[in-house]
Amino acid sequence: MLQHEMDVYEARLKAFGWNTYVVDGHDVEVLCKTLHDATTVHVKDKPTCILAKTFKGKGFPGIEDQINWHGKVMGTRADELIKTLKDNMSKQGPINLRPQTITATVPKSDISNIRLAEPPNYEMGQQVAHPKRFIECYIAEQNLVWPSAVPPGTVAFCSTFAAFFTRAFDQIRMGAISQTNVNFVGSHAGISLGFDGSSQMGLEDLAMFGSIPGSTVFYPSDAVSCERAVKLAANTPGICYIRTSSLIVPVINRNDELFQVGKAKVVRRSDSDKVTVISCCVTLLEATRAADKLTLDGINIRIIDPFTLKPLDRDTILSNAKETGGRIITVEDHYEWGGLGEAVAGALSEERDICIKRLAVQEVPHSSKPAELIEKYGISANCIVKAVNCMLFKST
Template identity: 30%
Template sequence: MTAHHASKDPGPHPAQVSASARVDAVVDPALPATAARLRAHVLRMTTRVGSGHPTSALSAAELVSALFFQQMRWDPSEPGGRDQDRFLLSKGNATPIFWAALHEAGALDEAPEILCQLDSTLEGHLSPRNPWVPALTGSLGQGLSIVNGMALANRFDGIDARLYCLLSDGECSEGAVWESAQFAAAQNLGAITALVDANGLQQSGPAPTATQPERLAERFRAFGWSAEVIDGHDLHAIVRALRPLDNAQPRALIARTVKGQGVSFLAGADGWHGKALSAEECEAALAEIQAPAQGVHITPRRVPVSPPPAVAPATTNPPTPPDQRGELTATRSGFGTALARAGARCKDLIVLDGDVRHSTKTNDFAAQHPERFIEAGIAEQNMIGTALGLAVSGKRPCVSSFAAFLSRGYDFLRMAANSRPPHLLVVGSHAGVSVGKDRPSQIGLEDIAMFRALDGATLLYPSDAVSAERLTEQALEQPGLTYLRTTRVKTPVLYGPGEPFPIGGSKTLIASEQDRLTLVAAGVAVSEALDAYVQLLESGVPTRVIDAYSIEPLDVETLLRAGRETAGLLVVEDHHLNGGLGDAVAARVGRQTRVFRLGVTGEPHYGTPAQLRRRQRLSNKAIEQAALAMAA
């Protein structure tokens, strides 16, 4: 055993633990045998498949057994029930102990022996293909933010239940953990308990707090949590500490554990991370575990639960606004108007904003529906993770920030997309060089590429306020992850108030049998393309103009037809040349027709929107010149 595991348990912090919580806890006498059986399951399943992280799972056996078989109130037959205590494993490497606990509780339809088989839902890291997994975790530092969202959903619905999140001490190096900790305390999410499996060993050596787990407790206290250090292998200490405190503070239990605990040649030994045992080693390990595993089987503290409420349809027929064609309005304003209006008829709509509500135009929703507006602060990672937790708990979250700042939370977006949430709308404003006199750090130029890379994501880019309103209404209904791109600069209203904008469609604004070329644009570039059309017509080059407002899914049929009927497509976009609309069009129709692209290259400079578009060859004059070169 290494020195840091042999240190004396400092015990609970006296200022953080009530007198009632300090008394001895009554431990079910079958719990030690349960923990041993969980260890045996872990060893067998990881050895059988030849992969996994058995030592990371073994250190959590007592924590998981105390939770699932004594503390948590849940029904192993109701994975979808929300009015029960819930658990989320943020420490993804310990996934085998989670499957083992569900199996021991009779909650799995599959036996752990089929771990990591192609058609099994029991994967090496948690997958929402299994009904007991609300969201994908395993990319470290994300679980606590998701639990934040689940706790908020419970509060909105009046559900009195506790939520538990198991993290690792190495994982607590992730800044996202502390974004989430700060948010949980600010929101008084006292139903949350974070358990930190402080086994002191990471893949490459000791964790930063390996010899001083109290430092983690101090950090949680500094963020407004109740926190204490406990012996993570002492079931009496665990059960005592898990007793809920009667306050609004979230709780953190820093559990000093030993990686590989329960097996003499694994306990505290370096070099075993992510390494399955051989058949011979497994037999030797099981020989140490088999005797302690003999005991009475216990069942969880069952509580009858009901299924999650269905998400109500968001849209009804909105009132028809006046015709504003020709007026100048920013698409961000159209989004804000539609969002506030949707809040009146969609009671499951929750809006989160990253301290830019007056710029993103979520301020109208905040004013009209303050009880369902969450100021997430300058913490984009937690904001996205919290939204995912809300989404998987039956809410309809909308996340809003500058498009540029969403890149900070891209790993959270990636995990959210793979979690296949029922509904999750992300809105990025201040996109493109048309933002104008902002610093390059504020300009979103990579966001289309980011979201195009996410499997199953919907990507919408309105060109005027009317299309922004209609697309916002539909985005709130669209299953899965949806991204809506808005702009700061005011653009002419092109469409009448009753114009439909089906997802997967496009708008052919100008077309004739004499068209020689097709201009394809989205967002602010549509107005520039229309101006270029006038100039090209005067030059004797009639062109077709298509507003490709739906980038994913793309209106391939219309683009192919335009390619057949003209000499090629010139795609114009206020986005980096690589990864945006031009690449989307080229990938889908580039084999059947010529595709040329105009987009942003290099780092943008300070200037007016018109100056920057001219500099980036996105102005109507630059489009005209490129089109004439194509037609020559």
């Protein structure tokens, strides 16, 4: 909107304490001198911004600084414009452009052996809230994401509320296109956040990160699996996303439990299981509570923790589903679209004799206690019990 009002840009930067240069961006000699001065002459402990005034289509009659030529092919004017370009070049004298021989190479990033400082050391049932090692980027998620995605050879972790990564989706998408190895941790996911309300609840994050090409999506269910996810993400090329909850859930895995990308865990099973329930973190806890209630009525269910939603362990899910009559219930603290349920349904879409019921958040939630919201929006232990009974009743 300010277009070429360079004095306004300069005034804004100076107001924040920057050193500034305003130069003709088409003058290579001036640019070289300015870059030299910026690194050798100016005051230390201040950033420098070079404001280079340029015009699109510089030097081409009828095209220079014309808005209607943005992103347009030259078409029938190509020969005329190429001649203009050659004439302008010839005015500079004989030109013999030759590329310099490449003498330097960019070292390949090695992310194959990154380890945690120490292995997990938790007790079963322990509730864990952890670390304080971070760089504070404040409420500016685009600024948080973009620098982390740039440095080659760097394995960075960006963490904020899962809901707020939506603000930086452009930077995340471009990071994937640039083949960066940045890792994202989305905390306070889902309606289990409670009183902070729907504006703070990450309920679209799995859909968003799942849509990124080449991404890996982790959804750990306790402190042990979360540490394993961090280690695996650090060693996995491409965009990785780790989803965490605001509720402090108990430890359910042994400290030496092995976790792998694309490998699910069967958390609970018996030879008489009637339904396979697939859930993560908060809803995994609800599924366990539901299993205890159903056992009192003589009904056993199998519970699977997928660990990664992308890639999804299709084989484990399918084999267990077949052992439980082809009946599957997915339970997730996420909107119905683009989450766990859709991932499972998509993976088994060509399988016969499989019935999938999806429990997920169906509408924009209110603010209340986590337990009340989990009940109200249909992903509680009671709701799982009802879904199991409904599925068994309909199947008979």
